[in-house]
Amino acid sequence: MIPAPFAFARADSVDAAVAALTEHGDEAKLVAGGHSLLPLMKLRLATPTVLIDVNDVVGLDGIHEDGDEIVVGSLVRHAALVTSPVVRAHTPLLAAAAAEVGDPQVRHRGTLAGSLAHGDPAADLPAAFLALRGSVTARSATGTRRIEADDFFVGFLETALAPDEMITEVRLPKCAGAGWAFEKFTHRAQDWAIVGVAAVGGDRPGVALVNMGGTPIRAAAVEKALRSGATADAAAELADTESDPSADRNASAEFRRHLARVLTRRALLDVAGRGAPAA
Amino acid sequence: MGPNSGGGMQASDTVAIEVEVNGRAEAHTVAARTLLVHYLRETVGLTGTHIGCDTSSCGACTVLLDGESVKSCTVLAAQAHGHSITTIEGLASADDLHPMQQAFQDHHGLQCGYCTAGMVLAAVSLATEHTDLDGPAVRVGLEGNLCRCTGYHNIVAAVVAGAAAMQSGQPVAP
Numbered sequence: 001m002i003p004a005p006f007a008f009a010r011a012d013s014v015d016a017a018v019a020a021l022t023e024h025g026d027e028a029k030l031v032a033g034g035h036s037l038l039p040l041m042k043l044r045l046a047t048p049t050v051l052i053d054v055n056d057v058v059g060l061d062g063i064h065e066d067g068d069e070i071v072v073g074s075l076v077r078h079a080a081l082v083t084s085p086v087v088r089a090h091t092p093l094l095a096a097a098a099a100e101v102g103d104p105q106v107r108h109r110g111t112l113a114g115s116l117a118h119g120d121p122a123a124d125l126p127a128a129f130l131a132l133r134g135s136v137t138a139r140s141a142t143g144t145r146r147i148e149a150d151d152f153f154v155g156f157l158e159t160a161l162a163p164d165e166m167i168t169e170v171r172l173p174k175c176a177g178a179g180w181a182f183e184k185f186t187h188r189a190q191d192w193a194i195v196g197v198a199a200v201g202g203d204r205p206g207v208a209l210v211n212m213g214g215t216p217i218r219a220a221a222v223e224k225a226l227r228s229g230a231t232a233d234a235a236a237e238l239a240d241t242e243s244d245p246s247a248d249r250n251a252s253a254e255f256r257r258h259l260a261r262v263l264t265r266r267a268l269l270d271v272a273g274r275g276a277p278a279a
Numbered sequence: 280m281g282p283n284s285g286g287g288m289q290a291s292d293t294v295a296i297e298v299e300v301n302g303r304a305e306a307h308t309v310a311a312r313t314l315l316v317h318y319l320r321e322t323v324g325l326t327g328t329h330i331g332c333d334t335s336s337c338g339a340c341t342v343l344l345d346g347e348s349v350k351s352c353t354v355l356a357a358q359a360h361g362h363s364i365t366t367i368e369g370l371a372s373a374d375d376l377h378p379m380q381q382a383f384q385d386h387h388g389l390q391c392g393y394c395t396a397g398m399v400l401a402a403v404s405l406a407t408e409h410t411d412l413d414g415p416a417v418r419v420g421l422e423g424n425l426c427r428c429t430g431y432h433n434i435v436a437a438v439v440a441g442a443a444a445m446q447s448g449q450p451v452a453p
Contacts, residue, residue: 102335105350109353
């Protein structure tokens with residue numbers, strides 16, 4: 001399978017990339033690892049006429065701390081999230097979710113920013129991003145803005161990014177000491193999740209679901225129950241409240257709802273087990 | 280395509296690429312949509328890299344990009360510009376097989392052989408990134424490579440032995 005013809009350009013700076021996006025508009029796509037976009041292009045489900053490669057942009061492949069957040073550059077690969085001491089220390093949920101993406105080859109190429117920009121409800125990292133209440137920094141020719149996780153996923157494979165915006169970094173609040181868990185149910189090792197759950201504890205618990213609707217979604221009812229002091233068992237029973245799972249050859253919608261409750265219960269028990277004891 | 284305004288960046292249907300393949304400098308102009316696996320097989324003429332599923336699932340097309348395993352069906356040839364690629368043809372020295380190749384031979388880590396090039400390169404990358412690989416770690420590490428013949432037992436044994444040999448720098452004991 002070969003993508004439909006397109007024109008290729010290599011951007012050597014964020015300015016050059018956003019200038020090209022501004023010029024070509026919705027016909028253009030940015031590509032970094034390409035592990036969401038290229039498979040769709042090979043299937044001709046995506047047919048951008050201009051592909052702007054940003055792999056040569058300098059300064060986007062780092063991970064650093066900035067106050068109470070960690071900052072992940074938009075060219076950071078999944079494999080780097082798995083091994084990064086900063087990520088493992090401050091947002092271990094993100095490292096654990098990244099380790100579950102695809103396989104080692106995929107993790108050598110794919111980027112966190114790319115996975116978020118693709119916005120696939122079946123992907124692992126968007127759920128971790130939601131649970132951690134992260135944000136993306138988006139740059140266009142006219143300026144820079146911060147988009148919070150809750151405002152980012154707006155439809156199936158659709159995000160709040162404008163056609164002329166590029167993610168330059170992903171920010172995640174530090175939550176060292178809070179318990180965390182990533183649960184993923186698959187039929188085979190490298191499969192996409194049939195259902196997945198990302199959870200983090202602490203004062204403001206976060207729980208988000210993989211493949212339980214048209215977008216990555218937050219399990220708000222579970223979070224609310226936890227804040228009210230509900231047990232893990234009781235809170236997990238609410239896991240599918242806001243969901244709208246699809247039925248496909250892998251699972252019925254009813255089975256997905258069941259999995260969401262079971263996996264959320266397991267995740268919340270892990271969160272409790274890993275969290276620092278109350279002072 | 281017309282030239283871009285601003286930064287002088289021009290989008291083009293064809294791309295001039297310079298890639299180091301198995302230590303040798305290659306320079307070609309390719310269609311922008313050329314996949315790395317097709318470039319390696321058809322332009323460079325190295326057919327040891329196989330096309331299996333063509334959907335980044337099976338790992339038969341695995342090559343090393345700057346030493347890291349990637350699925351060459353899901354990388355554009357244009358994205359290899361300025362980088363180094365190692366295919367199965369580039370592992371052995373003039374006299375000896377690479378320790379991982381030798382281990383696959385010693386442990387008979389193959390049947391039909393179609394997946395083998397990708398398995399060996401994925402294993403080399405895995406052994407470069409992880410020390411003390413044991414059987415369970417190899418099984419996890421090879422999740423991106425499918426074999427439809429062997430049941431994996433000999434492959435896992437080969438990778439454990441090959442990884443140990445790579446780290447010790449000694450030849451593989453059969």
